[in-house]
Amino acid sequence: MTADQSDRTADVETAVDDELLPEIDEGRYLYCIVRANEGDSLETTGVDGEPVSVVTEDGIGAVVHACDGIYDSADLTQVRRWLVRHQTVVDEAGEAFGTPIPFQFDTILRGDDDGVREWLREEAATLEQALSALAGHWEYRVEVVETDPISDDALCDHDARLRELASKIDDAEEGTAYLLEKQFDQRLTELRAARRESVTTDLKRRLDEHAREVHTLERSPTASLADDVSKSAGGDGSDGETCCRLTLLAHEDDEGAIGSILDDVAANDGLEVRFTGPWPPYTFAPELGDNDEPTETHTHA
Known part of the structure; x- marks a missing residue:
């Protein structure tokens, strides 16, 4: 990696911090890395309708399009269209070449195709290892939803502590009853959380037998492209x-x-499972390069 590449990355970090867009005379927008040979192509259009190409070096290809700037807009609808198109290109690359190593939206390498080839040579060992490790593997998303939550009465029937509190509430004076009701509600919360934990633990244990990695996500996710795609499918x-x-x-x-x-x-009453995929392994793809990595990413809030 050249000193010039390190300087360019620092320049972009400063520009993003200052909410300014970096100037790029010539660059390549990066979608993903795939197994590919010279002459391989991907017949599709990318972000903003740009023609997509596959730049190869020694059996490894970068799916790219030529660009001269970062993609940025205050129009969230436009940003969403860009994001979905980015995802579509990565999906199509996966169908054509096998499991890809995907990049985040708006990852750009300064320079032309020769610059891409140089970067592929520099990262060859890391890319080769990642492509081999991920070959034939895909990311899947699972959501278990309680469509018919267990009632308070049913929980009470199965928990001695709840029955005890309910009995005391019936016989207590107003002030004491209020405190007991708080304890009752807290116990309900604990039991519901324990039930969710039991479902999660059992499911992870069973999935571990067939999946290479299983990770728990937040139950209430923030908006993201992956969630948008999952919602449309599942x-x-x-x-x-x-x-x-x-x-x-x-x-x-x-x-x-x-x-x-x-x-x-x-098959359990009151439970629904939403299963989406296969997706390119965004969560499991390696971070390429280090702090001097010659790619530039502009993230939209």
């Missing part, structure tokens, strides 16, 4: 209460076994 998540959200990295040959496990969970 429901909007608006009905019921989420018990757990998981993301897993699994080989495509294990998708059927994973689906069977999720069918078993969905």
